[in-house]
Amino acid sequence: MTDRLEYIFSPKSIAIIGASRSRRKVSWEVLDNLLVYGYQGRVYPINPAASSIHSIRAYPSVLDVPDEVDMAIVVVPASKVLPVVEECGEKGVKGLVVITAGFSEVGPAGAELERALHSLVKKYGMAMVGPNCMGVINTQDDVRMDATFAPMLPIEGDISFMTQSGALGVAVMEHARNVGVGLAKFVSLGNAIDVSGNDLIEYLEEDPLTRVILLYIESFGDPRAFVKIARRVTKVKPILALKSGRTEAGARATISHTGAMAGPDVGTQALFEQCGVLRVGSIQELFDLAMAFSLQPFPAGRRVAIVTNAGGPGIMATDALVAFGMEMAQLSPKTTAYLKENLPKEASANNPIDLIADADGARYRLAIEAVIRDENVDALLAITVPPVVTDEVEIAQAIWNCAQDSDKTIVSSFVTRTKDSPAFNELVTHRVPSYLFPESAARALAAMATYKEYLERQEGEFQAFDVDRDSALEIILRVKKEGRSRLHEMEALALLRAYGFDIVRTRVVSSRDEAEATAEEIGYPLVLKAVHPEMIHKTEYGAVALDIRNPEELRSQFDSIVSRLSSKGLKAEQFMVQEYARGGKETIMGMNLDRKFGPMIVFGLGGIYVEVLRDVAFRLTPMTNMDALRMIESVRSYPILEGVRGEAPSDVPALAEYLQRLSQMVEDFHDIKEVDINPFLVFERGRGCKVVDARILLTPEAS
Numbered sequence: 001m002t003d004r005l006e007y008i009f010s011p012k013s014i015a016i017i018g019a020s021r022s023r024r025k026v027s028w029e030v031l032d033n034l035l036v037y038g039y040q041g042r043v044y045p046i047n048p049a050a051s052s053i054h055s056i057r058a059y060p061s062v063l064d065v066p067d068e069v070d071m072a073i074v075v076v077p078a079s080k081v082l083p084v085v086e087e088c089g090e091k092g093v094k095g096l097v098v099i100t101a102g103f104s105e106v107g108p109a110g111a112e113l114e115r116a117l118h119s120l121v122k123k124y125g126m127a128m129v130g131p132n133c134m135g136v137i138n139t140q141d142d143v144r145m146d147a148t149f150a151p152m153l154p155i156e157g158d159i160s161f162m163t164q165s166g167a168l169g170v171a172v173m174e175h176a177r178n179v180g181v182g183l184a185k186f187v188s189l190g191n192a193i194d195v196s197g198n199d200l201i202e203y204l205e206e207d208p209l210t211r212v213i214l215l216y217i218e219s220f221g222d223p224r225a226f227v228k229i230a231r232r233v234t235k236v237k238p239i240l241a242l243k244s245g246r247t248e249a250g251a252r253a254t255i256s257h258t259g260a261m262a263g264p265d266v267g268t269q270a271l272f273e274q275c276g277v278l279r280v281g282s283i284q285e286l287f288d289l290a291m292a293f294s295l296q297p298f299p300a301g302r303r304v305a306i307v308t309n310a311g312g313p314g315i316m317a318t319d320a321l322v323a324f325g326m327e328m329a330q331l332s333p334k335t336t337a338y339l340k341e342n343l344p345k346e347a348s349a350n351n352p353i354d355l356i357a358d359a360d361g362a363r364y365r366l367a368i369e370a371v372i373r374d375e376n377v378d379a380l381l382a383i384t385v386p387p388v389v390t391d392e393v394e395i396a397q398a399i400w401n402c403a404q405d406s407d408k409t410i411v412s413s414f415v416t417r418t419k420d421s422p423a424f425n426e427l428v429t430h431r432v433p434s435y436l437f438p439e440s441a442a443r444a445l446a447a448m449a450t451y452k453e454y455l456e457r458q459e460g461e462f463q464a465f466d467v468d469r470d471s472a473l474e475i476i477l478r479v480k481k482e483g484r485s486r487l488h489e490m491e492a493l494a495l496l497r498a499y500g501f502d503i504v505r506t507r508v509v510s511s512r513d514e515a516e517a518t519a520e521e522i523g524y525p526l527v528l529k530a531v532h533p534e535m536i537h538k539t540e541y542g543a544v545a546l547d548i549r550n551p552e553e554l555r556s557q558f559d560s561i562v563s564r565l566s567s568k569g570l571k572a573e574q575f576m577v578q579e580y581a582r583g584g585k586e587t588i589m590g591m592n593l594d595r596k597f598g599p600m601i602v603f604g605l606g607g608i609y610v611e612v613l614r615d616v617a618f619r620l621t622p623m624t625n626m627d628a629l630r631m632i633e634s635v636r637s638y639p640i641l642e643g644v645r646g647e648a649p650s651d652v653p654a655l656a657e658y659l660q661r662l663s664q665m666v667e668d669f670h671d672i673k674e675v676d677i678n679p680f681l682v683f684e685r686g687r688g689c690k691v692v693d694a695r696i697l698l699t700p701e702a703s
């Protein structure tokens with residue numbers, strides 16, 4: 001696909017099919033953009049009713065063009081698309097950009113037309129972007145192709161932007177111009193029936209002129225393929241993504257905590273975290289980050305120094321940096337001494353370094369040079385509240401001069417100054433990002449540090465454990481055969497045991513006498529639970545008794561459970577006698593099958609408050625060993641597993657292994673819809689984990 005996309009991004013000749021004689025038409029704008037932006041290849045307007053358009057010779061059909069045509073931009077109404085695309089195929093056109101709307105986005109008739117279009121494209125082996133798109137741009141010097149109908153021309157740069165919304169694409173390009181961010185490639189995907197977003201990411205991965213990839217995503221076509229590709233690409237160049245809309249999460253699960261906690265956006269979040277895509281919340285943020293990513297080197301660490309000419313913005317920037325997870329650098333005594341000696345006595349030589357209001361370019365230069373030489377500093381944020389008494393361009397020059405002599409990350413904020421200010425232009429054209437407010441600069445620095453850490457992080461390995469797949473299959477087939485979708489408790493435990501999970505000793509009994517006999521075998525203390533198909537969360541029914549220490553207690557608890565249930569009109573036929581495992585911490589581990597994203601593994605600290613606290617992390621399968629470890633470390637209450645106030649650390653490596661075993665199990669059996677292991681007790685490091693309770697549900701189709 002990557003080769004075929006060359007015809008779309010770097011065609012030597014373009015036919016505009018449906019080029020209109022009328023200025024107000026979309027196709028006229030496309031042709032106009034191609035000409036005004038200075039497309040380096042040949043252009044052939046196609047219109048059966050015109051001999052020339054925009055002073056260029058027009059042809060009635062693409063078949064009449066005397067030369068080869070690499071790419072065609074289709075701008076005829078939907079009803080006319082199929083015949084013109086057929087002609088393109090006959091002509092040997094290699095790439096198509098179909099701007100025309102009126103396909104699957106308008107309903108079943110459009111979808112039918114779209115399928116026919118796709119068949120034609122495949123029949124002739126063409127590559128097609130669209131339909132229903134804004135077009136494509138390549139600013140490369142020897143191509144200079146603006147094949148869109150956007151009202152403003154792009155500026156050249158090293159950011160490539162792929163959007164699922166054409167209209168938003170226009171807004172974004174306008175914003176890019178305003179903040180001085182230049183584009184390498186732009187592509188509006190439209191309905192993406194042939195060239196997909198994933199194909200384009202792979203193309204941009206190899207494009208030497210693209211340094212940063214920006215995505216605007218409304219929905220994922222194939223999230224699993226995206227993870228695979230993005231994992232690789234983000235190790236080479238950053239991907240910044242703005243994702244709107246809610247995921248098409250499956251119908252909300254009913255039986256498990258896992259299902260209840262799988263909000264509509266967790267799939268996207270999990271996916272981005274796993275493959276190193278940086279998610280942003282707005283178009284502004286997308287470009288704030290893109291500017292820094294494209295202009296500056298990534299910081300080696302999170303230690304930032306601030307140099308400012310006003311105290312207030314310095315403090316605000318400090319707060320913002322810390323909130324975004326950065327650290328204020330501790331300057332070395334040598335740097336502080338130097339600054340004290342050379343700055344006015346009213347200035348502050350500690351970070352944030354306040355040069356005070358009359359600071360000129362020379363004072364900025366002196367301070368910045370000293371600070372970025374300091375080994376304790378990874379990045380610098382230069383803030384300027386535009387001065388009344390000194391020249392702001394001179395300050396801007398001092399900042400970019402220092403940046404050019406250093407390999408440390410330098411960003412700036414000329415408070416209130418944007419595109420039209422001389423300081424902004426001075427900085428950005430010399431590769432120093434400049435922001436309206438210091439908070440934006442702080443956010444950009446933090447994102448760069450995050451990406452740098454991502455570049456250095458170990459991705460780990462996909463491990464395959466030796467499991468008893470046959471026994472697992474047998475259980476699943478039996479449940480299906482009986483027309484059930486829910487596994488009985490003992491079946492759920494057995495399924496987990498087949499995948500290597502350690503389970504607390506458990507027996508099922510049907511009478512009090514049998515319970516007593518079993519208790520002797522397992523040993524006190526014990527847990528007694530009633531089993532009834534209507535009870536999902538047993539505690540809520542008073543059907544569980546913990547820490548039973550002797551036969552007397554067992555008998556009396558047995559009787560109380562029976563009478564509590566009978567007061568609710570329930571009669572339990574079976575009971576579980578279980579070893580009372582103590583000393584571990586309660587975690588929850590589970591899986592929820594999302595219609596779009598597939599199996600999503602959940603992990604968190606468990607117990608009865610799990611749904612209230614929602615301190616859980618989600619990941620998509622398959623998971624590497626490092627994914628599993630990072631997943632555990634990402635929950636807020638992770639320090640509890642490390643041990644607080646002298647506690648021994650929990651067996652986190654064992655938890656990580658079980659997450660992978662669970663991942664393997666649900667990858668092996670795609671008809672498992674939900675797994676909820678809660679509580680899953682984790683003991684001290686080296687002592688493993690034990691399943692106390694588990695619920696497993698198969699997809700309804702499975703039954």
Ligand code: COA
Nearest residue numbers: 018020021026046047075076077099100101132133134166
């Ligand atoms: N081959 C070539 N040209 C043809 C043709 C053919 N078989 N049949 C007709 N034409 C010419 C027409 O004569 C017309 O030229 P003219 O204005 O000089 O007469 C030109 O093609 C355009 O056709 P027209 O019928 O005027 O269509 P239009 O310009 O009003 O609309 C689209 C065409 C594609 C713009 C419109 O159908 C559409 O899809 N609009 C939405 C686009 C959109 O929003 N895309 C998604 C963005 S995110």
